[in-house]
Amino acid sequence: MTQIKNRNYSAEIQMTAIELLESSLTLPSNSDLSITDYDFNVSIESKVDSDLKLIFIIVSIEIRNDDQSLILGSVRVSCIFNIVNFEEMITPNSKGILQINTSLAEMLNSASISTTRGVMFGIFKGTFLHNATLPIVNPNIISAKLTKKY
Numbered sequence: 001m002t003q004i005k006n007r008n009y010s011a012e013i014q015m016t017a018i019e020l021l022e023s024s025l026t027l028p029s030n031s032d033l034s035i036t037d038y039d040f041n042v043s044i045e046s047k048v049d050s051d052l053k054l055i056f057i058i059v060s061i062e063i064r065n066d067d068q069s070l071i072l073g074s075v076r077v078s079c080i081f082n083i084v085n086f087e088e089m090i091t092p093n094s095k096g097i098l099q100i101n102t103s104l105a106e107m108l109n110s111a112s113i114s115t116t117r118g119v120m121f122g123i124f125k126g127t128f129l130h131n132a133t134l135p136i137v138n139p140n141i142i143s144a145k146l147t148k149k150y
């Protein structure tokens with residue numbers, strides 16, 4: 001179990017699972033097309049299961065050619081985290097919508113993107129996307145959505 005400490009919070013977390021939800025690979029119709037530059041569209045969604053004290057961070061990535069005209073591949077991965085002190089880290093706002101502590105959300109998003117990078121490498125190894133390695137991504141510039149799992 002990892003414990004993250006900060007002046008504002010102390011989270012006790014553990015990554016409990018990594019699930020590949022979907023992946024695709026599309027060979028361009030023009031086989032002479034030499035693709036060396038890739039564009040990555042990254043999105044993150046967070047889901048919460050309050051009863052089990054779990055947070056699901058779902059990372060979706062589309063790999064496109066540099067002019068965005070072709071979707072060459074995609075992957076969607078769910079990283080599941082157990083939060084021991086869930087009630088301290090996930091609190092409802094005035095409208096009853098659950099809010100993840102900002103520092104915790106940044107850390108979970110970063111870990112999930114990095115994990116997805118490794119999953120991508122395994123999936124695309126030996127294909128024409130072998131060299132399409134996701135660069136280091138700042139999770140703060142990606143719009144994230146939190147939903148509660150019912």
